[in-house]
Amino acid sequence: MKKIMLLLTVLLSIFTLAACGEEDDGRIEITVGMWPQPYLSEDVEMFEEWKRLFEADYPEYEIVPDPYTYSVDTFFPMAQSGTQPTIFQTWFTEPAKLIRNQFVRDISDEMEELGWYDKMDPYMKETLTFDGELYGVPRDAYGLGLVLNLNVLAEAGIVDDWDGDGVYDIHDADGNPRYPTTFEELADMSENITNTMDQYYDRDVAGMMVLSSNNNGGWQFSNMAWNFGAELQVQDSNGNWQANLDDPGAVATLEWIKEMRWEREALPESSSLSYGDWYNYIGTDRVAMAIAGNDALALPVTNFGMDKDNLAFVPIPEGPGGEQYSLFGGTPYMFSSHASDEQVLGALRFLEYMGRSPETTDISEQSMTLGRRTAEAKGMPILPELNPWDGEEYEAMVNRVDQQFINVNMDNFDPFYNSIESIRKTEAPHYSQEMYEILDSVIQQVLTNPDANPSALLSSANNTFQTQYMNDVND
């Protein structure tokens, strides 16, 4: 027995010593979760270049590639064992949940130290700030808008190549918009497209699509409801937050969806579409118009081989009262709760070498250029990004880079980019994901039951949301 114990002790000591040896060069390790997967060789090369430049300037740091694609199933177990990357990219839906479970850390002090805190776009900062503490850095910003499939719109006789440059135009020869600018026009146009495609081409093409699962339905619904004049969460005279899902504007939005589905028959048959579906449907010409964020416009091209010139992007139409908004958010980089201050500082500085910081240094511009060049080599449509950082110098630098690479006809995207500053709006402040989940369910009922009563459904949903979640806000 003694011999066995002795053997075990020796073995344990060897393992312990071996484990200690990994950190022997004294450099501070930063594991980078947004490192691309090995099969994306062009992206990996680009990251390798960024790593090389960074480590040359900051020899005290070591960038450790840790390719990780965020998913809810894998992140929790990984974070529980403390092995989440120092910095990683997550979805815009996740921060509240990750903070509640203490998997990510506050980076306010480090952001102050680098002088980045006040440079962040205030809307972005608001969405990443919880209880006064800043938890993330936006990779880029997005606003929701209406994607148009110009191939389908041309087949339906709505758009044409009026200026003869080989690309369909969303403004006719007189400069009038050929895309919907009100919800009424959106409904008419969708119905028209569906009918035309059915009658003349014998093809099953929906004019428009409405999402209804994975919380994506509620997310997009809230933007549509704003345009119909609704506010989904309001403060009463005592300052208490109240659910307001049964706002007349929200009811009108749901009525509109119901009419689109059952009277105009202009939506796809499926009642459980999520964000992953829009670029599939648009990319394969099965739908003419869909709501999406400007940061995702490359997806139908990269995933379904759609011609980038057949895409156009305009604001979500205005509602009956003339109101028009674009839900504005961002894909965040977040930081492991196990990361030290030095690691966070290093990870933030590495963002400069990825062209994702507010810095306007040569290296920043060089990295941003490399990013665009790689995207260009992959055949992606290159569009302006919505800047998550403020500052004239910064904007000038971004414009300089953009001018070299933009490869689409901007006339078909300007309606969105020219209006986003004035129509952007951040999502409802409390339990937004839970609210979206409840709204998903309401939309699904309307999409599956021609006799559904939108007013009653929203009233019951409002009650559920208030008692289950909103009461907690006021406690």
Added chain:
Amino acid sequence: MNGSKLKRFLKKNLGGWLIMLPSILLFIFFIWGPLLSNISLSFFESIGYDRGAFTGFENYREVFADPVFSKAFFNTLKYTFWSLLLGFGIPIILALLLSELVHAKGFFRSAIYFPNIIPGLATILLWTFLFDPSQGGVLNAILDIFNLGPFPWLNDPDLAIPLIVLTMTWKGAGATTLIYLASLQNVSDVYYEAARIDGASLWQRIRHVTLPHLIPTVKTLFILQIIMVFQVFYEPLVMTDGGPNNASISLLQLIYRYAFQQGNAAKAAALGVLVALMLFALTFAYLKITNRGKKTS
């Protein structure tokens, strides 16, 4: 226990305990440990999977207050009901048919088992394509030739569960059929010969010889099927995401939603305990009923 008794105990049993030790450690690590920590977590607030503040029955209260819970509960009962209605008889019938076959028995046996070797997710995706509610969906396209449809299939809240059960039956029936077939082949030919000599018809032979021999297997598979279907999870997750409007969400999928989509491990743990209790109750009731049956007979 004093020193000498302990020594004697060790001397007598040490070998046995040492042999069992690896299994016990594995059980503690992989089964009993997680089980107990799940039960304990359900009474606390969770931070990740760690226990935060003690909250008593708060998580259970929240689960009961969630309108989706009652929906998931009744849906799970519906899954069980439909699986018994659609899925329970089919393997027995298939086994009887197979056992009566003279030619190509091997082929049919393999053919029936074939869906079992297809990975679960592939089966689900295959059937999801078949049930695509658009005009281009496989079934709708076929029915369109006969001027029927298009049907909403999984989009119809009343059809979602039966169709998911149909998919599960298609995949799972083969394995159960083989179990019944094995049990049928254990029935000695003597009984059939005796029955034939007595002039029994095919139906009478099935009724009086085959079925009585099958009953013990039927009983076992009955409770196993209930326990298995009660834990239906990935089929609705992939085929409908629990929709439309939670019409096909199961209890286990709700646990998944709590744990991962909402990031609330404690609430998920509480529902896990509740599902375990339900299964305990079902199994207990089943054992009671079958034991009573044995005693009276």
